[in-house]
Amino acid sequence: MESRPKVTPLTRPSARRSHVPPLGVHPTPDGGIDVAVAASHADGVELCLVDVVEPHRDAHDPARYAERRFPLDGPVYGVWHGHVPHVRPGQRYGFRVHGAWDPEAGQRHNPAKLLVDPYARGLVGDLTYGPETLGAVSAPRRPDEPDSPDGRWWVAERYGAPDDRDSLAHVPHSVVVASHPGPPPLSRPRVPWADTVVYEAHVKGLTATHPDVPPELRGTYAGVAHPAMIEHLTSLGVTTLELLPIHAFADEPRLVAHGLTNYWGYQTLGFFAPHAAYATRSARGAGPAAVLDEVRGMVHLLHEAGIEVLLDVVYNHTCEGGDDALHVSWRGLDNAGYYLHDGASPAALADVTGTGNSLDFRRPRVVQLALDSLRYWAEVVGVDGFRFDLAVTLGRTQHGFSPDHPFLVALQTDPVLNNLKLVAEPWDVGPGGWQTGNFPPPTAEWNDRFRDAVRGFWLDAPREGSHGRPMHGLRELTTRLAGSADLFGHSDPPLVRGPVASVNYVTAHDGFTLADLVAYDHKHNEANGEDNRDGSDHNLSWNHGVEGHAPRGAEGGDTATEPWSAVVPLRRRSQRNLLAMLLLSAGTPMLTAGDELGRSQGGNNNAYAQDNEISWIDWDLEDAARDLLDTTRFLLALRREHPALRADSFFLGTPRPGEDEPDLLWFDADGAPMDREAWDMAGRRVVQMLRPGPDDGDAHVLLALNGGLDDVGITLPPAAGGGSWERVWSSSWDRPEAPDDEADDVTLESLSVEVFLNR
Template identity: 40%
Template sequence: MFAKLAQPFPLGATLCDQGCNFSIHCPDNQDIKLILFDNNNKKKIVELDNQHMGIRYTFVPDMRAGQCYGYQITDKNEKRLVLDPYAQALSKTPFYIPPFRAEQSWDFAKSVVTEHTFDWEDTVSPQIPYEETVLFETHVKGFTKLHPHMDEEYKGTYLGLCQPEVIKSLKQQGVTTLQLLPVASCMSEPHLLDMDKVNFWGYNSLCFMAPEPRYAIADAVTEMKTMVRELHKNDIEVILDIVFNHTAEGGDGGPQFHFKSLDKNYYLQTTDKKLLNYTGCGNTLDLTYQPSLNIVLDTLRHWVTHYHVDGFRFDLAATLGRDRHYFNTRSAFFMAVAQDPILKKVKLIAEPWDVGPNGYQLGHFPRGWNECNDKFRDTVKSYWLCNKNDVKEFATRLMGSRDLFSAGGWPDKLPVNFISYHDGFTLEDLVSYNHKHNHANGENNRDGHGDNRSYNHGVEGETNNLTILYRRERQKRNLMATLLFSFGIPHILAVDSLSHTQGGNNNAYCQDNEISWANWEMSHGDELFHTWMGQMIAARKEIMAPFIRAFSGHERGHHRIQWRHSSGQNMTAEDWQNLEAFGLYMGLYKGGNELMYIINHSDIPTRFRLPEGNKWSVICDTSERYLSNRQIQTTYMQAAKSLTILFRE
């Protein structure tokens, strides 16, 4: 009877009323056995007595959720325990002391049989339209670890992220979508373990389907589902940052956790059998190989089906479309996702590059994918912070980077615009440091990007100089107002709303401490910026979202756009060279709502003549710390190095 219950698919450990089916793809290791562990860590060996296309499988009766297991292989005459690549939970936070020898594998984290019954309390996905989406990127632990108004047990956990105090703050800021740094189980790299550090960000995947145990109080599976459910109750989407470009097993000579011991073909290889490194992490997952493609697609469906997540942001996503040195928008992965009835319904965001040849693919991902727009980041930072007055480039980014993303594909093909990300300077550090200060990472400040396009305004780091502080705050408002009122999906680093500083560290991937943990103790100036930003996000939803809808698709050519001198005259072709003060006027159809951007890049105030008609409402003037509801009609004096946005119904 039980022999008939044994099946090669699905892979992994699958429970039913009679027991559990175990199935593992292991073509390079046929001498493999299933090991079951009791509560005292005593092991029971189970033969995998069935085979199919490189898969070994068996059925074990009377199995229950919570059973710890692994697979025994023979490695250089030693018995090694490997994880199930399809493991849906881990028994504990993975850790070892390098090097990872076969003997240590038996004390390492183990795979856990998981059952997914959960009370979702009839919650549904918020399904936020693209043009209304405001992404907040954050870290599950880092965002709440120092929260001052939360029970200690919840700080830094999945449940911490859905506590009433946090949800209230997210709602006040206008967050529609949380984009979480990786929550799949990960393993710190050997060099970090040698330095007694951890991979805090989590971009070193161990088991793609297992939630990271270090963010759980007791049960990562249930607690993560609870987090998603409570956020959904408050109309906040959850997007997972996910890493399929490489695994935690590193390059040649790296540790063996599963794939390396089971199937060498999971990794792209050169002709001399050396692992290709398109990721900078030692190995590259090969999605032209069917079993690799299968686990990626199975993983995505797993998170959507069992955890109800609303989408994914794919790290180094150019790798997903690679066939060795070439990127193909019609690769098997893209085609498979596009036809999948589950995956084609969720948001898909690509980091459209990797470090290999032909790795920069911004604007080249297929329909149905949004892309992180680093050209927006670089242009806007250069314009406001580096005194690079490239008016044409700035205008292109403001209007949605239509040189790369045709408005005919909007709103679903809107670019994801950003100023700061988890890697690089925070917003506060962008206006406070000229140079990176990564000494705490233990690499003599060699790590991290050198092209920060930042400006400290006269003093490196902290200062009490009120003039410098005013200029820094004004530039923060310039950067954020530009982001929120550009055409695109705004991506905001969550700690930027708190004016969090990392002390100039632009690569805090290994800093599981106050450098990375959000500082909720805000100064009076920080509080003002926090309030200003929440009000600006609300204004964006009310005013900017209808303009994005109107400028999308077939209706995009039916509206009024004028680029204007401060004198009120329309700009000519010659004016696009280093003009320091200019305006952008937009009107919907022939007599609809109107927006006016007044941009002064110069060091002196400039008076602008406004389009004739009824009075304009001032949405924001970045030279001011508060938003006002005042109205103006004919002219406006724009302060130096600032931006004003006007609206007229």
């Protein structure tokens, strides 16, 4: 019979109120640790120090470990705390929580389960997906797809009895990490919003196949900061690298049963600990402190290159899933205190995230957890900002979303956070979950209306038009090109956010890549194991007549074959049209990593479980990919060099104080100003957008758009000061090499964009 560690009997704590140390485990100068953990409904909490006593045994063999338990004092305002001497950095630990097991009331305390510290700075070990990591008695379940593999995962009885199997050998262990000073004495790049170009990337996928990154660094934090990657980012014109989640995360049991993993990382296990799997082998071997140092080093090297670092953070839910799923941290500490419940009896989780659980931001301890985590990554790691996944959940009150939610107020007023770049994904799947434009400054927001307008005008409408159906979308597109004041201009006082509050994107990690948008009418997600049921069906994509990508050798040029000789050139032009809209519009552009290279996921628009070549960037570039890369560089250089393309405030359409000309003008194909009648003309597909340079000496920029299926002759509007227009780029060019010509009368090819400068 397995021996159990000796446990000091727990008694009901005294009601004395005293000083409570900061939450988490922190080394003290006397060689011990201060401990504090929130578990407001518990009857007792033990700190469990875990030692590896037989390292030759398997990591999931209980005999590998010995455990020492220390009852904590409390609770003081729901916090259990204590000081333990003679504990050094590197020590493994966890918590065991005693209290009521009453699932119908939302209480799920089970001391048989070793719990991860929500404030752990480091984690070691892997999670298993058997009954040991479930709080209630459970049974195996086979995947429900018809072609299910032999794998199984375990599901707990939602209101069943507590499971008494010890989880110590089956869960990651928290690790004591020495206190770190702030980042090295290097100023943050602090790129102004108007100059910002965001590049969304995955730590592993960015460098997993890069030939110039040493093999031992590929797919790691160190690889992201390798000179080859920094050169790519800086030559491209990127100012701000946004990384998909690097908080420690776990896989969903269903994926494990299918032999898949959660590649994207939106299943957080620790809000303070870096995901160790992205560190180099040497750092992982040296322990969590070395993993943290590698992350800090990555940020420092990117800062030296002038590149900001944003983290995609997931505070809306955790990896524990629904009531029938994992029991590894928050569920065992204070299920009713951390998770949003529906208020019914028996208690059930209120899922507004689509993941099985939602953290309850009506609770002060949940708000504190998020704020403490954000400050840690900003102050200790040195990152420059955050993108908040499903951010509406973070602003939910008893009555739905509120821009005055305490968490959002804290982001505006906290002296550490309010001067960082903060970006909201402004929706979740709960009631009233679409809130684009409703977050308070200084938060910027992903603009899904921009995405849909650009795709709709350049892809969906032409697809409809090719079948003889009406083509629409000009007014919506031009509103997005001008900065989306209709969404982001509502504030007190009005217009203070500016167009930079709109994070414009055409693609993101979630959805088709740029190359797949122009090659697929339908998603192809069979590899995800859900019979192609997952992923959005609203893609606004266009395959240009043939589903899928052309085989190598059939793409174009002398070796072109039908139907690819006609289809592929049009697809490449469509990619350039989409890039032009993204990179030359008012607002903050976000480019998805690999789109500048024509990266494809084979039509998978939900590659969250594909940690393989489907998701990784392929750096073996063909000529077409190099042309697209050069085009992206050129367009970003245009944006960087011409202030007219980097609006910091909303356009008024009238002269600004001290100026003679309006700050934005629209013209029709004949070069005449657009009036109300012109805007109301059904089916209009040609427009010219003139953005004057904001200061003397700055070039005026003219964008001429033809979203129709036929070539159109246009007349350019008069150039300022009697000058002339210089055509510097056309999406009809395979490469960004302008012919030596100047013209007032121009033929816009079908489905094309042209850029003119008046210097």
